[in-house]
Amino acid sequence: MRSAIVLGAGMAGVGTALHLQQRGWSVVLVDRGEPGRETSYGNAGIIQSEAVEPYAMPRDRASLWAIATGRSNDVHYEVRSLHRHLGPLLRYWWHSAPRRHAAASRACAGLIAHAAPEHAALIEAAGAADLVRRGGFRVLHREGRAMQDAVAEAERLRARYGVRSRVLSPDALAAAEPALKRTGAGAIHWEDPWSVRDPGALVSAYAALFVRRGGTLLRGEAESLGPGGRGWRVRTADGTVEAEAAVVALGPWSPALLRRFGYRIAMVRKRGYHRHWRSTRLLDLPLLDAQNGTVLAPMAAGLRITTGAELAGPEAATGPAQLARAEAAARDLLDLGGPHENAPWSGIRPCMPDLLPVVGPAPRHPGLWLQFGHGHQGFTLGPATGRLLAEAMSGETPLVPAAPFSPGRR
Structure with a gap:
């Protein structure tokens, strides 16, 4: 059985863990706190199917x-x-130009179309319709x-x-x-x-579904991630766990962790x-x-x-x-x-300065996968990008073209 460690129990991490689990992976979900208590907790609680175009930086003088x-x-x-x-703001301004923003919008619209359906399946399975x-x-x-x-x-x-x-x-x-x-x-x-009506509770309900389906949820520190005998390892309150793959789904904390592996990610x-x-x-x-x-x-x-x-x-x-x-x-x-x-x-x-989340394999580290940078849409897109990443990790045809979201994009 293929195995993975998912770092981060926000909407993106929990969505990834559930989709890997559905594809037969053995998954350990690791967070320093309770699921859905960080960025996924603090939003306006809207699953935004109308947000087909990412938020661009204003370019008019007024x-x-x-x-x-x-x-x-x-x-x-x-x-x-x-x-x-x-630096990131200047790149954000550059990518907000009409032609580049139009390209990002085409990619975003395809992904947004899957957001509500992916949530719907999890809401029903988690028994969270009352939220x-x-x-x-x-x-x-x-x-x-x-x-x-x-x-x-x-x-x-x-x-x-x-x-x-x-x-x-x-x-x-x-x-x-x-x-x-x-x-x-x-x-x-x-x-x-x-x-x-309670965004953190919805993430918690999805995490509880993950555990009911046989997943493992542990407290641990992402900073301990490193190569291990089976691929990757991380220290948790229950000891060191290893898996052939690791997913970094740490939202705003992702670039700091990845800097240790030689990646310089503007955010x-x-x-x-x-x-x-x-x-x-x-x-x-x-x-x-x-x-x-x-x-x-x-x-x-x-x-x-x-x-x-x-x-x-x-x-x-x-x-x-x-x-x-x-x-x-x-x-x-x-x-x-x-x-x-x-x-x-x-x-x-x-x-992300180019307006799209990072979803895919780390360019120079086999078995290391990235899933972060959703901007204002992490709560909306977490399950959809979780599916996109799980499909890539499992060798399946992706639900939308994956290249615009690749960590190695230029």
């Missing part, structure tokens, strides 16, 4: 100036830490010009990819979401995405925040306030208010500025109660 001067809440940065991000709502989500636009642009963009995505959406007038949005105090210029309702590390509020009247569906770069998501713990991206140093203390602005914008839309937590959650989104 958007870049708004970010540079701090008027946009989509991105917040620390000047003293910006040099750490400059999932299949009603889409909405994007609120406060100003008329922004709403007009959003309508045109929704029509473009419908024509090119078949993405379904509805345009909601301010009155229609008020009827759909009575808790809103104001409805701006209306909203786009993306109809096909699913929302999850844009975006910090994000959220906090739950005890709102007396929750929203029916998640709502993205486009002007303020925040998602208001009804969760089991209350109303989760999320932020955009913060560019800071790895040792920098968490900062309240971006979340404070997001919470003030939310208070303008809803009657918020008190915060559920005194201190907000924060985590890192691992974004």
Whole structure:
């Protein structure tokens, strides 16, 4: 029986472990903590079937100036830490040019098409349907010009990819979401995405399914990964385990580990925040306030208010500025109660400069496989990229062309 160690029990790692297991592999899933407690826990909880094109860096002067001067809440940065991000950010800007972004979008759209079906199979097998709502989500636009642009963009995505959406007038949005105090210029309702009321619990449910099917889940430190008699080994709380293959699915921590093996991987590390509020009247569906770069998501713990991206140093203390602005914008839309937590959650989104995740074999180390860099879409894409990697490891025909995601791509 073929064997593998999967490092990282977030959505990408758990998805990979389950797909390898389905193909007859003996799999040990290793994490330093509980499954789904890091980046996979802290997102807005949306399985985004509408996200057929990856997030590009703005290239127009107005958007870049708004970010540079701090008027946009989509991105917040620390000047003293910006040099750490400059190289990856310049590559991100380069890959966001129209022609290169179009190529990345073709690859991303093919993968996104498999995201919901892959989740659906796991949700049913894990008995996790109570965590999932299949009603889409909405994007609120406060100003008329922004709403007009959003309508045109929704029509473009419908024509090119078949993405379904509805345009909601301010009155229609008020009827759909009575808790809103104001409805701006209306909203786009993306109809096909699913929302999850506890993202960490869904990852945990998938991990429990993996264990029920005979998989092994262990506490361990990824930094101990090294060559072993059978291929690769890692130390765990239960002793050293070995396998013929190892998968690095450590999200933002992947480049640091792989540096030990001679790989220099550029990554844009975006910090994000959220906090739950005890709102007396929750929203029916998640709502993205486009002007303020925040998602208001009804969760089991209350109303989760999320932020955009913060560019800071790895040792920098968490900062309240971006979340404070997001919470003030939310208070303008809803009657918020008190915060559920005194201190907000924060985590890192691992974004590749060329906009696509890294999925495939390490170029110079047989038996070492990579699965990370999903940016804002790890929660959405983890099971689909897990299948793509498991197919490559098993010698099967991939569900989508694998070359755009290859670790050796140029």
